[in-house]
Amino acid sequence: MIKITTSASTSDLKGIISLQKQNLKSDLSTEEIKEQGFVTVSHTLDDLEKMHLHEKNIIAKDSDNIIAYVLGMTEQSKNDIPRLVEMYESFDHIQYKGKSVADYNYIVVGQVCVDKNYRGQGLFDSCYEAYQDHFKEKFDFAITEIASINLRSMRAHERIGFKTIYTYTDHTNTEWNVVVWDWS
Numbered sequence: 244m245i246k247i248t249t250s251a252s253t254s255d256l257k258g259i260i261s262l263q264k265q266n267l268k269s270d271l272s273t274e275e276i277k278e279q280g281f282v283t284v285s286h287t288l289d290d291l292e293k294m295h296l297h298e299k300n301i302i303a304k305d306s307d308n309i310i311a312y313v314l315g316m317t318e319q320s321k322n323d324i325p326r327l328v329e330m331y332e333s334f335d336h337i338q339y340k341g342k343s344v345a346d347y348n349y350i351v352v353g354q355v356c357v358d359k360n361y362r363g364q365g366l367f368d369s370c371y372e373a374y375q376d377h378f379k380e381k382f383d384f385a386i387t388e389i390a391s392i393n394l395r396s397m398r399a400h401e402r403i404g405f406k407t408i409y410t411y412t413d414h415t416n417t418e419w420n421v422v423v424w425d426w427s
Contacts, residue, residue, distance in 0.1 A: 245310065245366070247373045249299035256291040258309030259300065266356050279362070280395035282354050286314075293323035294353065301374045303357075303366055310361045313374045314353030330388065337409045337421060344386065344408075344423075350378050352387035355396075371403050371424075379426040391418040400424075 250256060264270070268281035275281070294300075297319045303311035321331040330351075334344040352374075357366050374385065389396050391410070397420065405422040412418045 245303055245305050245361075247301065247303045247369055249377065250295060250302050250312075251299070253288070253292070254307070255300075255302055255309060256288060256295065258304075258307075259291060259302065259312045259314070260286065260288060262309050262312065262356055262358055263354070265359070279359065280393050280399075282356050283390065284354060286354070290324050294320050296323075298350070299377075300353075301370050301377060303361075303370055305361070310358040311356065311366045311370050313355045313370050315374070315378065316351040316353040320351070320353075333411075333421075334386070339408050339423060347383045348381070349384050349386050349423075350382040352385050355387075367399050368403060375424070375426060382426065384426055385424040386421065388419045388421050391420055 250259070263282055263286065266280075266282045267285055268283055291300075291314075294314065294316055297317045298315040300315055301313040302309050316327070318331060321327045334349075337344045339347065355367070355370070357370075378385065385405075387400075387405075389400060391397070400422055403424060405424045407420045408423050409421040410418060411421075
């Protein structure tokens with residue numbers, strides 16, 4: 244039976260890493276990237292443990308196996324994981340509803356992933372529903388970045404209610420959409 248809950252143990256965090264490794268863009272074929280989507284960042288157990296100190300993650304489990312996750316990152320995570328600094332600082336320059344994103348109280352979706360064997364069963368939506376229920380009282384919105392070539396992820400996030408508020412191209416010539424799911 245599938246259970247959606249929050250991460251609670253090192254075993255849960257290791258399960259997130261295992262699922263993440265199966266879906267890294269660098270390890271997928273061009274066809275898989277196009278049809279199934281991908282995750283870009285490879286987190287370490289240390290990264291996830293630091294993030295977990297500030298906020299828990301939403302996970303879906305089938306027995307003891309992690310089959311989906313949505314990572315939650317707060318601004319405190321920026322100081323714990325140096326490679327996040329650039330993303331958080333970019334939010335200072337992005338406007339949303341007439342003010343800087345940095346002026347809001349937001350949660351960053353650090354990453355979302357559903358096991359290939361469980362896709363198409365509503366798990367993405369159910370995990371995000373749990374994410375909203377868990378965080379909406381503390382945060383104005385969820386924000387994340389999605390590579391423009393990750394069409395499956397863009398469509399799924401738009402279906403949930405995310406809206407693109409900014410697009411940019413990074414130093415590797417990858418185009419990114421900054422998307423917000425407003426809970427107000």
